[in-house]
Amino acid sequence: MATNASANVIRTGGGARFVIYTLLALFCIYYLLPLYVMVVNSLKPLSEIQAGGMMSLPHEWTLAPWRSAWSTAQIGVAATGLKPYFLNSILMVVPAVAISTVLGALNGYVLTKWRFTGDTVVFGLLLFGCFIPFQMVLIPMARMLGLMGLAGTVPGLIFVHLVYGIGFSTLYFRNYYQQFPTELVRAAMIDGAGFFTIFRRIMLPSSGPIAVVCIIWQFTNIWNDFLFGASFSDYDSQPMTVALNNLVQSSTGVKEYNVHFAGAIMAALPTLIVYIVAGRYFVRGLMAGSVKG
Amino acid sequence: MGFLDIKKATKSYGSVRVLHETDISVEEGEFLVLVGPSGCGKSTLLNMIAGLEEVTSGDIAIKGRSMNGVRPADRNIAMVFQSYALYPNMNVAQNMAFGLEMHGIPKPERDKAVAQVADLLQIQPLLDRKPGQLSGGQRQRVAMGRALVRDPDVFLFDEPLSNLDAKLRVDMRTEIKKLHQKLGTTIVYVTHDQIEALTLSTRIAVMFGGHVQQLGTPKEIYDNPANIFVAGFMGSPSMNLFPARVAVENGNAIARIDLADGAAASLPFPPGNAMAAHDGRDIVLGIRPEAITDEDGADRNSKAIHRIETRVEVTEPAGSDTFVVANLGGKEVTGRFRADVDVRPGNTFPFAVNMEKAVAFDPKTEQRIG
Numbered sequence: 001m002a003t004n005a006s007a008n009v010i011r012t013g014g015g016a017r018f019v020i021y022t023l024l025a026l027f028c029i030y031y032l033l034p035l036y037v038m039v040v041n042s043l044k045p046l047s048e049i050q051a052g053g054m055m056s057l058p059h060e061w062t063l064a065p066w067r068s069a070w071s072t073a074q075i076g077v078a079a080t081g082l083k084p085y086f087l088n089s090i091l092m093v094v095p096a097v098a099i100s101t102v103l104g105a106l107n108g109y110v111l112t113k114w115r116f117t118g119d120t121v122v123f124g125l126l127l128f129g130c131f132i133p134f135q136m137v138l139i140p141m142a143r144m145l146g147l148m149g150l151a152g153t154v155p156g157l158i159f160v161h162l163v164y165g166i167g168f169s170t171l172y173f174r175n176y177y178q179q180f181p182t183e184l185v186r187a188a189m190i191d192g193a194g195f196f197t198i199f200r201r202i203m204l205p206s207s208g209p210i211a212v213v214c215i216i217w218q219f220t221n222i223w224n225d226f227l228f229g230a231s232f233s234d235y236d237s238q239p240m241t242v243a244l245n246n247l248v249q250s251s252t253g254v255k256e257y258n259v260h261f262a263g264a265i266m267a268a269l270p271t272l273i274v275y276i277v278a279g280r281y282f283v284r285g286l287m288a289g290s291v292k293g
Numbered sequence: 294m295g296f297l298d299i300k301k302a303t304k305s306y307g308s309v310r311v312l313h314e315t316d317i318s319v320e321e322g323e324f325l326v327l328v329g330p331s332g333c334g335k336s337t338l339l340n341m342i343a344g345l346e347e348v349t350s351g352d353i354a355i356k357g358r359s360m361n362g363v364r365p366a367d368r369n370i371a372m373v374f375q376s377y378a379l380y381p382n383m384n385v386a387q388n389m390a391f392g393l394e395m396h397g398i399p400k401p402e403r404d405k406a407v408a409q410v411a412d413l414l415q416i417q418p419l420l421d422r423k424p425g426q427l428s429g430g431q432r433q434r435v436a437m438g439r440a441l442v443r444d445p446d447v448f449l450f451d452e453p454l455s456n457l458d459a460k461l462r463v464d465m466r467t468e469i470k471k472l473h474q475k476l477g478t479t480i481v482y483v484t485h486d487q488i489e490a491l492t493l494s495t496r497i498a499v500m501f502g503g504h505v506q507q508l509g510t511p512k513e514i515y516d517n518p519a520n521i522f523v524a525g526f527m528g529s530p531s532m533n534l535f536p537a538r539v540a541v542e543n544g545n546a547i548a549r550i551d552l553a554d555g556a557a558a559s560l561p562f563p564p565g566n567a568m569a570a571h572d573g574r575d576i577v578l579g580i581r582p583e584a585i586t587d588e589d590g591a592d593r594n595s596k597a598i599h600r601i602e603t604r605v606e607v608t609e610p611a612g613s614d615t616f617v618v619a620n621l622g623g624k625e626v627t628g629r630f631r632a633d634v635d636v637r638p639g640n641t642f643p644f645a646v647n648m649e650k651a652v653a654f655d656p657k658t659e660q661r662i663g
Binding site (some may be wrong): 184186192197 | 343345365367369370371372376380382391395509656
């Protein structure tokens, strides 16, 4: 990888390099500015924000807004803080991501290694599912969830995200497995491995990069989703995004901007962590198969 | 009934028939090579034996047991693939033991079998490595090891040497042959390389267009090709084929070849040759390069050496021999001369043709006449 990268670099002189890095630094600051504002203001007492000076560092550092946002802030009608909703989101996103990734991998495996007549049609329909606008399915989905008895529950939300997620995860894994040598599957068949054994012992261990891509993609999408969360959840099953909105919209008394900032960071933190932990695999996975060697 | 019986087996994809009715019976311990150009159906036939492809009609039986509908895993076969197909996430030992593990063999026995085969192939130092850390030749060995560990009834090889460089290919060829002689296993081996076919096999099936063109020992295939395709495909450089006409003089057949300048060259068949029955017939005459030599290099035991003078067009020194290309009857003819013969392009030179080795084909049906 390292030798590869240096071979692709165009050598530049010191002057040009200075300009490039200065520009990059400026862009960096520009993009990090919102995060700075959020962090700084979430650590100030409300009075300092009201006094103006959004950009300045706190005179008096405090964690009170964080505590409030987490456990005592008014969300809608109840003063529970974001904690229960954060849990809801975790309970929703983990199974939804896990199941859609596994199903996507299985689909990709079947669509590339166990081809059947009409498999391209099936794949085409799954792909089509990726492009259906969310708004279009709201009412049919509400009816379906009602019929299944999942309306207003976390499992209902998991189901919705699963249905939407499978299209993308199948696309990822199918394209990845297409590069995977079929002779390996045939060798395993001759060795006596069955459908699931081949999947588990031969395909999955080689699927790291694409699994990471799929997980990051699904995690961010599902975690950040607002529309489904707002449409299909009840007070006790709302995900973090909806709760954050309720926190900000709650119109009792003054607007506690510092608490809002703290809540917003909390809502963004999981996706941020996923990117930091798995980000380099993400790029690697996206590139996988595009270049040989 | 043989050890491996292919009985009237065919394969079709939709309306396209890729393998026509094929009958091959392989004895225990035989080394059968399926050889032919790409798309001739040889790999399809191998995959059908392996069970990776269904038989459209007919039957394949191993040890008298019909294999129709039997899963590849239950056929007691092992296969070596062109790409080696080593599992990238397992080390060499795990790769070799995988098949045994899938067949429910307990770990101590697996370890013993792997150790034994690793010893045989001299790959013990590689057992802990991943396939990615092996060279091409080592991967090839491991792939063979994985097949050997299973101790199957039939070994299937699918162009196992075509990913290796030329030198290594020759080495591995010898190794495979040694292994076969040592273990006496039954092998079906697919290749497009006719040299591999001739050197390795006890029997060859030459395939083309979904048909077995000829089935026989390497010597039969080489000396008595059944048709023009087999004659042209087997041997390097390939057999010289040129149009000729049969004439009979004093009861003996002569092949007459029209030369470019309007004259005709005569090449008499050996006395008593069956071609005497075909007076006046147009034929395609086939003579191997090694039967067209300089006069001193001609086979002393042959009773039918004939001289023919023609202009040399190109010489190709190959170290041990010199291949000389001349024009005969409007067709290029390659002769195999000793390396130290002084022959130059542009000169006229006497060629010695060994007519004992000549074969004749019908120009229309392309089948062998005599």
